Amino acid sequence: MRLSTAADEILPLKDPRVQSNPAYLIVILLSRVITRLGSLTVINPKVVEDLFSADLNYLQHFYNRINENDNGSQEVTCPHCQKGFEANFELLGES
Numbered sequence: 680m681r682l683s684t685a686a687d688e689i690l691p692l693k694d695p696r697v698q699s700n701p702a703y704l705i706v707i708l709l710s711r712v713i714t715r716l717g718s719l720t721v722i723n724p725k726v727v728e729d730l731f732s733a734d735l736n737y738l739q740h741f742y743n744r745i746n747e748n749d750n751g752s753q754e755v756t757c758p759h760c761q762k763g764f765e766a767n768f769e770l771l772g773e774s
Contacts, residue, residue: 680709680713680738680742680745681712681714682712682745682746683708683712683742683746687708687712690711691704691708691711692704705735705739706728708742709722709735709738709742710724710726710727754766
């Protein structure tokens with residue numbers, strides 16, 4: 680798996696499968712960033728769809744870890760009062 684680009688995260692949002700089912704985003708995203716699975720070198724959404732759920736979960740967490748999305752929270756500043764606080768964000772594909 681390679682690091683994701685902005686396009687990897689933005690372009691799948693235009694996919695009709697993602698628009699009709701937001702949970703499908705992780706399938707499209709992983710199919711873009713996985714470079715090899717065992718002997719498979721061509722990874723497409725069908726390959727990701729056919730993974731066992733435990734394998735999909737592992738790859739999803741690995742994606743979040745290597746792209747530094749692992750902790751789910753970030754220090755932010757309110758644009759109105761300038762007060763800093765920690766905001767929690769769901770990890771990609773989780774709800």
